[in-house]
Amino acid sequence: MxxxxxxxxxxxxxxxxxxxxxxxxxxxxxRRLHVHENFVLEENTSTEIDRLQDAIIRTRDELATLKEQLRKTTGDEHLFFIETHQMILADERLFAETAAHIETGLLNAEGALRRTLAKYREIFSGITDAYLQERISDIEMVIEKILRNLVDEPHxxxxxxxxxxxxxxxxxxxxxxxxxxxxxxxxxxxxxxxxxxxxxxxxxxxxxxxxxxxxxxxxxxxxxxxxxxxxxxxxxxxxxxxTTFVAYLERKRHFEYIGQELLKEAGLPAVTLDGHLTRLKGNVEIPEEGASVLRHGGEGVGLYRTEMLFMNRKDMPEEEEQYAIYAAMQQAIAPHPLTIRTLDAGGDKLLDGMSLTDEQNPALGVRAIRLALSMPEEFKKQLRAILRVSASGKVRIMFPMISGLDELRTARILLEEAKLELDSAGISYDRSLPVGVMIEVPSAVLVADLLAREADFFSVGTNDLVQYSLAIDRSNEHLSEMFQPLHPAILRSLKRVVDAAHQESIEAGICGEMAGDPLYLPVLLGLGFDELSMSAASIPRVKQVLRRYTKARAYEVAQACFQFGTAAEVDQYLKEVTNNRAEGFL
Known part of the structure; x- marks a missing residue:
């Protein structure tokens, strides 16, 4: 070097x-395989369709073989990605749409597949949610495998x-x-x-x-x-x-040293110097992440996003399929508790299995709990699957984007129907399974006192709460500086939610990005949040900060934040507090 x-x-x-x-x-x-789009004679279209069908079969066999190989070397917990690709491959539309391009466009199979992929790309380009937009990569990988089998050039x-x-x-x-x-x-x-x-x-x-x-x-x-x-x-x-090599080598050593030191404390309780306990949990999408949450000192999962199971498919997942995935997640973090958020999709996260008309403003459209309540039978499949998992361990259920009591009550009615259906089938579940709501929209903040009377816990989704409260599209790069979690309106909203929860003796947590930022820890701790849920890698650092604070000092910091009129002023104050060695917390 x-x-x-x-x-x-x-x-x-x-x-x-x-x-x-x-x-x-x-x-x-x-790189993506470079193939040519060629026209074929009408009498040769059946040959191209046969080539396509043969390549799909070979790809299916290839994935099945790979799945068995990985099961032997890495175990069942890492097979979710292969299964996702198998579901995409099993979607009949992939073959049907490509075959239609062959027949109507008189195209070779390779060119037809490229046109099918172009259609999917166009659909996904309209999705503003970064996480769901990335799912096009799974479709691209599957189509790439089919193309390589068409030309006999597998990776x-x-x-x-x-x-x-x-x-x-x-x-x-x-x-x-x-x-x-x-x-x-x-x-x-x-x-x-x-x-x-x-x-x-x-x-x-x-x-x-x-x-x-x-x-x-x-x-x-x-x-x-x-x-x-x-x-x-x-x-x-x-x-x-x-010079650069030496500098980065030192940075690498420092990063790894800090990581090792933090992991030494991973098993310690998340308790302040004056004995106040705050639970730190992980946000996950797949069972594979469960082990990482526990290794980093998490006490379970505070947010399990279930959307991935519903993506890239023609039909909604059946109850058994959902049960198997949720059970794998529960087993991955046992004996710790698992909080499962019901389907949070629709609008800009529209699923292939949905049949809704286009919406001019999907962020304010039929999404999250609104979507679930619009399809009660499908919603109850998910509810039954979650209930069944609760028979094996600690599970909580959480409804997203609740805006008022009507939605919470309707969702609870469907949950009770799901319980009765399991009772009739003789299937066990936790009859005292806690039911929580996500506080993500201003109306939920304003009626938090009413919601607290009928919910078992609150979890604040700060990402959406900031977006909706400040009218800021968090995916708009031109407005990124205006996305301010420390805005006085947000701080006042958080305080209102915590106070309403504790007034009714229920717990309040946060599962948005704020929870994983050590800078915000004294504010959230001082406001009285009972639980913080974040990415696994963030848990050790937040725990270290928490263990070096007192609840009393955090309360003082949080109260001081309300004296400022802008997010920039609050941010500056917290950075000054953070950099003050007298605080002794970094």
């Missing part, structure tokens, strides 16, 4: 998985060199990561994707540093060069000079 400074190159991407990796770059060809597993290796590719599938020798492959970078892609989620589960969206990072001319990959900042440095 003694290259001339002029040879050093810097790339910037999206920090997808925290950590710093140092090694040799290994560029692998995971081979990614191998490593005999040195610490950082893999660079246009894209990397979850299966690629599962098949890697992670003792030698220490980091990954991709030219596409983001923090919410399946690949990034799995990289975080394995605590493998990753950077996504690195344009030009998989240039074959970079193969074999020394590289530093910073999954904290999203920076990738190719051929670093000696």
């Amino acid at each position: 003694d290259s001339a400074k002029s040879d050093m190159r810097r790339f910037h991407g999206i920090p997808a998985s925290a950590g710093i990796a140092v090694g040799r770059l290994r560029v692998v060809d995971r 081979s597993p990614i191998t490593h060199d005999d040195v610490q290796t950082i893999i660079a590719a246009h894209d990397i599938s979850p299966a690629d990561i599962l098949q890697m020798d992670r003792s030698r492959i220490v980091g990954i970078l991709t030219e596409i994707g983001g923090r919410t892609s399946h690949t990034s989620i799995l990289a975080r589960a394995f605590e493998m540093p990753a950077v996504a969206g690195v344009e030009g990072g998989a240039d074959i001319l970079l193969d074999g060069m020394p590289v530093i990959l910073d999954g904290l900042s999203g920076e990738v440095i190719i051929n670093p000079d000696q």
Whole structure:
């Protein structure tokens, strides 16, 4: 790593998985297969359809074989990604729409598949939610597998060199990561994707540093060069000079040392110096993340997002399928409690299985609990599946985007119907299963006192609460600076929610991004929140800060925040408090 400074190159991407990796770059060809769209004679369309069908069958067999191989090497807990691809492949529309392109457009199978993919891309481009928008990558990976089987050029597993290796590719599938020798492959970078892609989620589960969206990072001319990959900042440095290498090596050591020190305290209780306990839990999407939550000192899951199970499919998932996934999640964190949020989709998160008309303003349309209540029979499938899981461990149910008592009462009625149906079938469940509501819209804040009388707990979704309260589209890059969790209106809303909950002797928690930021910890602790739920990696740092505070001091800090008139002033005050060594908490 003694290259001339002029040879050093810097790339910037999206920090997808925290950590710093140092090694040799290994560029692998995971680019989309280049195929030609050709016209065919009408009498040859049946041959192209047969080719398509054969490639789909070969892809199905390939996924089944891979699933069995991974079951032997990694266990059942890491098969969700393969099963997602199998569900996409099983969707009859994929074949039907492609066959229609062949017949009506007189296209070869390869060109028809590309047109089908273009249609899916157009649909997903209209989704504003970053997490759900990333699901197009799963469809792309499946279609890529079919294309490769059409031309008989399947991908081979990614191998490593005999040195610490950082893999660079246009894209990397979850299966690629599962098949890697992670003792030698220490980091990954991709030219596409983001923090919410399946690949990034799995990289975080394995605590493998990753950077996504690195344009030009998989240039074959970079193969074999020394590289530093910073999954904290999203920076990738190719051929670093000696000064840069030494600086990053020290940063890597410091990061890993801090991580090791924090993990030493992972098993300690999240209790303040004056004995106040606040539960710290994890936010998860897949069962694979459960182990990471526990390893980082989480006391269960405060938010289990169930949307992934409903994506990329023609029909809504049946009760048994949902039960199997929820049960796997519960087992992954047992004996700790699991809070399952019911389907939070619709509008900009419209599922393929839905048949709603286009909405001019999907963020304010038929979504979350509104969508669930509009399809009671499908909703009850999910409710029954959750109830059944509660027979095996501690489970709570949480309804999203509740705006008033009518929605909560209607949802509870359907929950009672689901219980009666299980009773009739002789199926057991936890009869005292707690039922909570997410506080995400201003109306819920204003009637929090009424909701607290009929809910068992509150969980504030600060991401949406800030968005709706301040009328800020959090996906609009031009408004990012106006997305202010410390806005006085938000702080007053949080206080109102906590006070209303405690007045009725129920608990209040937070499962939005605010919960995982140590800067906000004294405010949330001082306001009286009973539970904070965040990404697994955030738990140790928040726990460390909490254990060095007193509840009394946090209360003083929180009260002081109400003296300021702007978010910038509150932010500045908290940073001053944080940097004051007399506080002794960093």
